[in-house]
Amino acid sequence: MCADQVRDQYEEFPYPTRDPADERRRLITGSPSHLAEINHYIFGGRLDFAQPFRALIAGGGTGDAAIMLAQHLSDADVPAEVVYLDLSTASRAITEARAKARGLSNIAFYTGSLLDLGHFGEFDYIDCCGVLHHLPVPQEGFASLARALKPNGGLGLMVYGELGRTGVYDAQAMLRDLTREGESGADKVALAHKLLAALPPSNRLRRNPLIGDHLSTDAGLYDLLLHSQDRAYRVPDLVAEIETAGMRVASFIEPSRYDPALYLHDKAVLQRLDRMGLEDRAGFAELLAGNMKKHIVYCVRRENEAETVAAPKGPGAIPVLRDAPGPEFAKNMPPGAAFTASLDGLEFSMPLPPLARDILLLCDGNHSLDEIRKSLPGAPDWFRFKPQFDAVYKALNGFNKMLLRFPVN
Numbered sequence: 001m002c003a004d005q006v007r008d009q010y011e012e013f014p015y016p017t018r019d020p021a022d023e024r025r026r027l028i029t030g031s032p033s034h035l036a037e038i039n040h041y042i043f044g045g046r047l048d049f050a051q052p053f054r055a056l057i058a059g060g061g062t063g064d065a066a067i068m069l070a071q072h073l074s075d076a077d078v079p080a081e082v083v084y085l086d087l088s089t090a091s092r093a094i095t096e097a098r099a100k101a102r103g104l105s106n107i108a109f110y111t112g113s114l115l116d117l118g119h120f121g122e123f124d125y126i127d128c129c130g131v132l133h134h135l136p137v138p139q140e141g142f143a144s145l146a147r148a149l150k151p152n153g154g155l156g157l158m159v160y161g162e163l164g165r166t167g168v169y170d171a172q173a174m175l176r177d178l179t180r181e182g183e184s185g186a187d188k189v190a191l192a193h194k195l196l197a198a199l200p201p202s203n204r205l206r207r208n209p210l211i212g213d214h215l216s217t218d219a220g221l222y223d224l225l226l227h228s229q230d231r232a233y234r235v236p237d238l239v240a241e242i243e244t245a246g247m248r249v250a251s252f253i254e255p256s257r258y259d260p261a262l263y264l265h266d267k268a269v270l271q272r273l274d275r276m277g278l279e280d281r282a283g284f285a286e287l288l289a290g291n292m293k294k295h296i297v298y299c300v301r302r303e304n305e306a307e308t309v310a311a312p313k314g315p316g317a318i319p320v321l322r323d324a325p326g327p328e329f330a331k332n333m334p335p336g337a338a339f340t341a342s343l344d345g346l347e348f349s350m351p352l353p354p355l356a357r358d359i360l361l362l363c364d365g366n367h368s369l370d371e372i373r374k375s376l377p378g379a380p381d382w383f384r385f386k387p388q389f390d391a392v393y394k395a396l397n398g399f400n401k402m403l404l405r406f407p408v409n
Helices: 002-012 020-024 035-042 064-075 089-102 138-147 168-178 185-198 218-225 235-244 267-271 278-289 326-330 356-360 369-375 382-398
Strands: 053-058 080-086 107-111 123-129 149-160 247-253 294-301 318-321 338-343 346-351 402-405
Touching (some): 035 064, 035 402, 064 089, 064 123, 089 107, 235 278, 247 278, 318 369, 382 402
Antiparallel strands (some): 149 294, 318 402, 338 346
């Protein structure tokens, strides 16, 4: 029954709202499933783009992940197949229209459930965003996705975070009390608007500045407050689901956001956290920040013991700016500038070393660290250059702005 209700919701209110005509003017990008991220966090920066690549978008909705990844693969001339799967035919139709507007021919479209993947074969990469937290038994979804992964493949997930969604579940409970069985979706939305307009200033949803879905579209309001099946995760619960499915966390996104050192600066306090592993530090950071309304994570199979996250360990590493080429990123950066970032109401300023601007001007996604070093004014030796680059990398990679790749022989 729940699956039918979820399908019916997205038939009436496909979410997020997308207009295929907009594809002519922009490509929506995000995390997970940006191709440079997949390479960096799952394949150690060594993905061979000459080899066939299969990706599954499990619960593809109106197509953001499918369109982004298919476009990236097409631009990189990768022999790839992107499999789109969703319960909603209305959402699928929007995604198909978006793909047609872009001339993309590398997407195969299917209507169905991510719980039934047995006949699709195995995938190098699977995206599942905004779906698992809507399943009656989320672990069944985690397990289904894990079974469909190739041994060295990886998974990009997004699930709701509990702390940043303060007030959402209060409003959901009130609307369950107010709505009637058989009431139309339009009537439920109208009722929700009336309730929102009457919330007193003390209400937790009204006081939460991080939640704005209900202010933009009716589809967003329905997805946020009227969903028939919805839960949120704290980091330890999410990690437990991942591990029960036979996987392990490769990285949280953005990495620095899940590191207590971003928020704490007292050395004595930080020393007490030194022995914590990645997952425990992430859970501690979640409690510190208190503003995480979703969790994005890359995972690999537990038996995959490779260093799947790329690291700038040698001169052959090639830095890749995620959102814009290095020269464009750095062109307006004055010497001695800091890198600034904003995360759901928190502002951060990360100091950069003296050579940061000169280094970034050479980070075009094609040149290795050694080639960049040799092109810098005075061509500093490796031992003077590397600490400067490492400082730039730490600041930018921590906020998912700089990634790495390596030449593939």
